[in-house]
Amino acid sequence: MELDRRYVITFSCPDRTGIVARISGFLAELGGWIVEAAYHAGDNWFFTRQAVRADSLPFGVDELRARFAAVADEFGPEATWQVTDTGVPKHAVLLVTREPHCLHDLLGRISAGELPVTLDAVIGNHEDLAGLVEAHGVPFHHVPFPGPRDPKKEQGKVASFEKVRQIVDSFSPDAIVLARFMQILPAHLCEEWAGRAINIHHSFLPSFMGARPYHQAHQRGVKLIGATCHYATADLDAGPIIEQDVIRVDHGDTVPDMVRRGRDIERLVLARGLRWHLEDRVLVHGNKTVVFR
Amino acid sequence: MELDRRYVITFSCPDRTGIVARISGFLAELGGWIVEAAYHAGDNWFFTRQAVRADSLPFGVDELRARFAAVADEFGPEATWQVTDTGVPKHAVLLVTREPHCLHDLLGRISAGELPVTLDAVIGNHEDLAGLVEAHGVPFHHVPFPGPRDPKKEQGKVASFEKVRQIVDSFSPDAIVLARFMQILPAHLCEEWAGRAINIHHSFLPSFMGARPYHQAHQRGVKLIGATCHYATADLDAGPIIEQDVIRVDHGDTVPDMVRRGRDIERLVLARGLRWHLEDRVLVHGNKTVVFR
Amino acid sequence: MELDRRYVITFSCPDRTGIVARISGFLAELGGWIVEAAYHAGDNWFFTRQAVRADSLPFGVDELRARFAAVADEFGPEATWQVTDTGVPKHAVLLVTREPHCLHDLLGRISAGELPVTLDAVIGNHEDLAGLVEAHGVPFHHVPFPGPRDPKKEQGKVASFEKVRQIVDSFSPDAIVLARFMQILPAHLCEEWAGRAINIHHSFLPSFMGARPYHQAHQRGVKLIGATCHYATADLDAGPIIEQDVIRVDHGDTVPDMVRRGRDIERLVLARGLRWHLEDRVLVHGNKTVVFR
Amino acid sequence: MELDRRYVITFSCPDRTGIVARISGFLAELGGWIVEAAYHAGDNWFFTRQAVRADSLPFGVDELRARFAAVADEFGPEATWQVTDTGVPKHAVLLVTREPHCLHDLLGRISAGELPVTLDAVIGNHEDLAGLVEAHGVPFHHVPFPGPRDPKKEQGKVASFEKVRQIVDSFSPDAIVLARFMQILPAHLCEEWAGRAINIHHSFLPSFMGARPYHQAHQRGVKLIGATCHYATADLDAGPIIEQDVIRVDHGDTVPDMVRRGRDIERLVLARGLRWHLEDRVLVHGNKTVVFR
Incomplete structure (x- = not known):
């Protein structure tokens, strides 16, 4: 697997406390090495983008996507997200x-x-x-x-x-x-x-x-x-x-x-x-x- | 008279040939030392701004204004111009x-x-x-x-x-x-x-x-x-x-x-x-x- | 307490996984409302700045500072940090x-x-x-x-x-x-x-x-x-x-x-x-x- | 001859009065239509660039060059100049x-x-x-x-x-x-x-x-x-x-x-x-x- 392959999570939902902790906690438990993390909150909405080293996770993008889906669900039906793989052109x-x-x-x-x-x-x-x-x-x-x-x-x-x-x-x-x-x-x-x-x-x-x-x-x-x-x-x-x-x-x-x-x-x-x-x-x-x- | 005192001529009129020559010739005859000269022609109109060292002319701004009026007149009634003196705040x-x-x-x-x-x-x-x-x-x-x-x-x-x-x-x-x-x-x-x-x-x-x-x-x-x-x-x-x-x-x-x-x-x-x-x-x-x- | 009063945490230490999760988890447990969060990792070093709404925490800046000190300690002697209060000019x-x-x-x-x-x-x-x-x-x-x-x-x-x-x-x-x-x-x-x-x-x-x-x-x-x-x-x-x-x-x-x-x-x-x-x-x-x- | 063909004169020499008048007078006598004219004087040196519509002159670039050489000569051996033709790629x-x-x-x-x-x-x-x-x-x-x-x-x-x-x-x-x-x-x-x-x-x-x-x-x-x-x-x-x-x-x-x-x-x-x-x-x-x- 290429050294600089990343999985990129983008996520947005109505703003509230604890979102950063939930997402970063989720990644930390998996041993995910975050190489870029950006957050924004405004107009009562929350946005984030996280890039994780692919080789820091014990599985592929499909499994990450499946697991992240469960996390995203906690933030209600308005939450929008995707997980992409920089290894897939x-x-x-x-x-x-x-x-x-x-x-x-x-x-x-x-x-x-x-x-x-x-x-x-x-x-x-x-x-x-x-x-x-x-x-x-x-x-x-x-x-x-x-x-x-x-x-x-x-x-x-x-x-x-x-x-x-x-x-x-x-x-x-x-x-x-x-x-x-x-x-x-x-x-x-x-x-x-x-x-x-x-x-x-x-x-x-x-x-x-x-x-x-x-x-x-x-x-x-x-x-x-x-x-x-x-x-x-x-x-x-x-x-x-x-x-x-x-x-x-x-x-x-x-x-x-x-x-x-x-x-x-x-x-x-x-x-x-x-x-x-x-x-x-x-x-x-x-x-x-x-x-x- | 201050060393950096200038007389500033601005002039515009319908474009045609010979305007630069007429104005610069007028100033050259008087021995005017031009320290800044800018021209623009566009949309059939001509524009210029000339800054002359005040101490290079044998007279004051009023006389320059009077003489330049005659030059400007040659370019018809649409010509617009002024002569100012940087020594006058x-x-x-x-x-x-x-x-x-x-x-x-x-x-x-x-x-x-x-x-x-x-x-x-x-x-x-x-x-x-x-x-x-x-x-x-x-x-x-x-x-x-x-x-x-x-x-x-x-x-x-x-x-x-x-x-x-x-x-x-x-x-x-x-x-x-x-x-x-x-x-x-x-x-x-x-x-x-x-x-x-x-x-x-x-x-x-x-x-x-x-x-x-x-x-x-x-x-x-x-x-x-x-x-x-x-x-x-x-x-x-x-x-x-x-x-x-x-x-x-x-x-x-x-x-x-x-x-x-x-x-x-x-x-x-x-x-x-x-x-x-x-x-x-x-x-x-x-x-x-x-x-x- | 003013509505826009913030406690600002800045923190840096040698890079490793789990830092974001630890800090955001710490704040989430306290109910801290993060209004700005920025991260950077480069040259094997990690940097973050977090701004938390003061009114979202059940105590003042001194207590936050004391509690955060314990978190910072986990990241070793090279960790550098401070907690400031925008209410203190x-x-x-x-x-x-x-x-x-x-x-x-x-x-x-x-x-x-x-x-x-x-x-x-x-x-x-x-x-x-x-x-x-x-x-x-x-x-x-x-x-x-x-x-x-x-x-x-x-x-x-x-x-x-x-x-x-x-x-x-x-x-x-x-x-x-x-x-x-x-x-x-x-x-x-x-x-x-x-x-x-x-x-x-x-x-x-x-x-x-x-x-x-x-x-x-x-x-x-x-x-x-x-x-x-x-x-x-x-x-x-x-x-x-x-x-x-x-x-x-x-x-x-x-x-x-x-x-x-x-x-x-x-x-x-x-x-x-x-x-x-x-x-x-x-x-x-x-x-x-x-x-x- | 193309409508937008230009002859471009660039010229520089030690600064003194009357240079603009001499060059623009030279072009005016020939009926030259100046479409761009720029001047600069600084550090006791004078610089100009003039772009003339080729179709406004009764001859070609070689003749212009020959005639301008005589003008340039008046400004001494330090004068540097060239005349180019935008029609020649x-x-x-x-x-x-x-x-x-x-x-x-x-x-x-x-x-x-x-x-x-x-x-x-x-x-x-x-x-x-x-x-x-x-x-x-x-x-x-x-x-x-x-x-x-x-x-x-x-x-x-x-x-x-x-x-x-x-x-x-x-x-x-x-x-x-x-x-x-x-x-x-x-x-x-x-x-x-x-x-x-x-x-x-x-x-x-x-x-x-x-x-x-x-x-x-x-x-x-x-x-x-x-x-x-x-x-x-x-x-x-x-x-x-x-x-x-x-x-x-x-x-x-x-x-x-x-x-x-x-x-x-x-x-x-x-x-x-x-x-x-x-x-x-x-x-x-x-x-x-x-x-x-």
Whole structure:
């Protein structure tokens, strides 16, 4: 067993005394060696993430999961939890359109082993990025979408999204990454993929929701531009925020300058958000996240 | 004459060729020693700021102003310009309510000679900050405003703002700083003080306009909070932005944490914006600014 | 008893399994309501900070301290710990020279209740800042130091530092803050005040140790300047770092510009570092710190 | 002729009055439309960069160069200048070892048209990155270097560097980018390639020069780590700095965490520095740079 293999427990429930003691006591009795432990309590809710050395326990992840289930039960029906094994690789599918920068960045990180994930497929509504994807040995699926003037646009979209859904679901991925995918995910997919569909929006939300955020930013004359990585929900650009960051612009930056410079922050923010998601560091509660970095 | 005394020319007009040559030629003929020169052209408009060593010219600021007027005239009626003299101190009046942090910060900077300004008065709609102001030897004017449940609230506000206006205008200040002044400036004062009334808003605008921005930010779960220094206009929190900055927050930050931590960025952003305004580094064009830092 | 009164336990010892369980179990048995809990393990050492609601325990801080001592004992002679009570205000003494900005900033934060501390005295080796200090109702002690050309400089310094020591020690302060104090603390005072003497150095250490760091930075042509808050040790500018931050400069920034702009980051970094120290968030281990922000 | 083609003049000389007027007058007489103009004066030296619309001049870059030479001559033998044409692509060669992240990032930016450069070749002292390079259609040259225990290490290095030199010089590149090339460039190559050889060092220089900067940073317990893009000179890690940036770390970051997180800042800082170099925005003066961003 690899030396740095971990079992990761995430758990949340209504706040009360004794939760930390119960969970850490449970792990201590088993001889579990905790390498990372983080807690948060707020708005009357409690959250924790514990990473335990796999080789410190006398059994595997399934047994740990079974035993932890009993502990979690003590905290009532609202308790939410999972136990994952860093030895079992996570899987992801990427959705793209034409902008290559986020895709290129993620492919580089994945191929360099920087992100703990297997990339099963990339789906594009245009073919532009097929070559880049296939050069990395990843299957590219082209699912065309109807153009803006197509008279049967709405039906066409439904059909296209159905194809996307079938491809995605065939992999049961842990993350469906909208890496500058320029189509609005329908509500039923947001729901089906809740907590797994990760979007990068090229503004500091809630500023400049919707289309052409850099144009909006230029128009308003802001002195910083940003990017937001969030879970996709039916409410456009309003899902739980995982990560945000900004860079400074000034009067000399045209819209194309902002587009170009913003790519640097989009790449970073998406890569960070995705990493935290894959490492089970993000706990969603209502429309907010607790991120145990 | 002080060695570092400067005459500062700011100028803007519709863009065309030869403007830089005309202005720099004008200064060169006079033997003017340019110590700072900045240009910007965008959206078909041209902007420049030139700082000339006062001792390099054979005459004073009035003569320079008179001669430059002739140059500016060549660029048509839309040209906007001014010539200021760093040897003539600028004046400011501050408007405050109860929050001391921006006031305290500005008083410290002014008394340490860090900001090139004479503070003529501080006006407060509460008396809380009178002691702090008077300890710095600055007159404090208390102008009470009607409370939220006062039946004659609207008339009362009109009368109070009229008193504020009289005090402010008695100093003809170069800057009227709303240093966390919790009353909305009426449209006619925004207009009268256009380009001189500087507000600090405790959010990264256009996010979280209006009341209680930190509560809004906490509610939305953003990962950065910010502050915006802008010229006050009749359109609330929508005036030309001079400066913005942000700091990172996380799930552990409560609203009071955000309020406390946000003060650090409010102080900085206001002090920077005010400095640039006082140094004639901010040129307003439409609803945007060119800031020659 | 105030609602937000906390008992804060900090504890560190050689790492092993079961520490979290033991401490949280101990608190759970007492019914302790943990409002903040942070852990870190690294380099074979374990660190934790726990904040417990005072009103959740059936006794006061002395009893908690006595009981926790028994728990701590189980982890051997290398275990280091303390239990503090946020209801008992911490005390600080400030040492200054002539630069007012850090002093002014801290006085403002303290008078606004932003920093949980009582300021017992300010000691200056020059009298320049006496007025500012006394305006805040804080006693100022002037302890002159011999000038650089004084033939008895060394003896004079010994005598001056002895006076400083006497004043400081008369308050037994929790923090001795060198707020731009331009004298090098002798080794025996660094030792006596180990873990309590907090310095702000105006560079991003370890760059530009020693004198005139902004001159050094300008000379080297760096693109960022910084400030470092650290515990003072006998090894000049090499003590455990509590906090650092930087701001961007460019070729247009002269040394005086850097000095002026650097003040903004010195103020912030010192205020943050001092806050974390006062809130018992900083655990020193060797020459490094664990900061549970 | 492309609409956005520019001729870019960079010029520096001992400071005096009238330089701006002379250069802008020269351009105005020709009808030159200046789209970007930046000036800096400091340490008695004057610097400028002017970008002129190519289609606003009645002749090509060679004629402009010839005419500008006469203007530059007026400012004495110390004046340094060049005139470049954005319509003529710049060329670059990259030197790499095994770390892929900077290489991958630059390949992505170049293939997306984000950096105005033609990449002629990548030279590696290991073969690891050949596949990545060739997938982008760029020739990869493997030049092995002697290992650390090779008895003829010194001679071997001389021979290897001679091969590197031959390959590089065969392209006469405008930029020789050391994209995490883990061999120290010999003094004669630093000299031959002065102002063209660009290195990325994985620390905030002058902190942590030399080998294993992240280990040094971890050892010192700094709270920020950085990266520095600079021109290579014979004095290791001491050349003129083009760009620097930092990211926050804390006690939880191990050396491998710093290595991983530092990559994000290395990539960005190198890409920014290279872009400014390629756009003729960097003027070197002594051991410092003026960067007209």
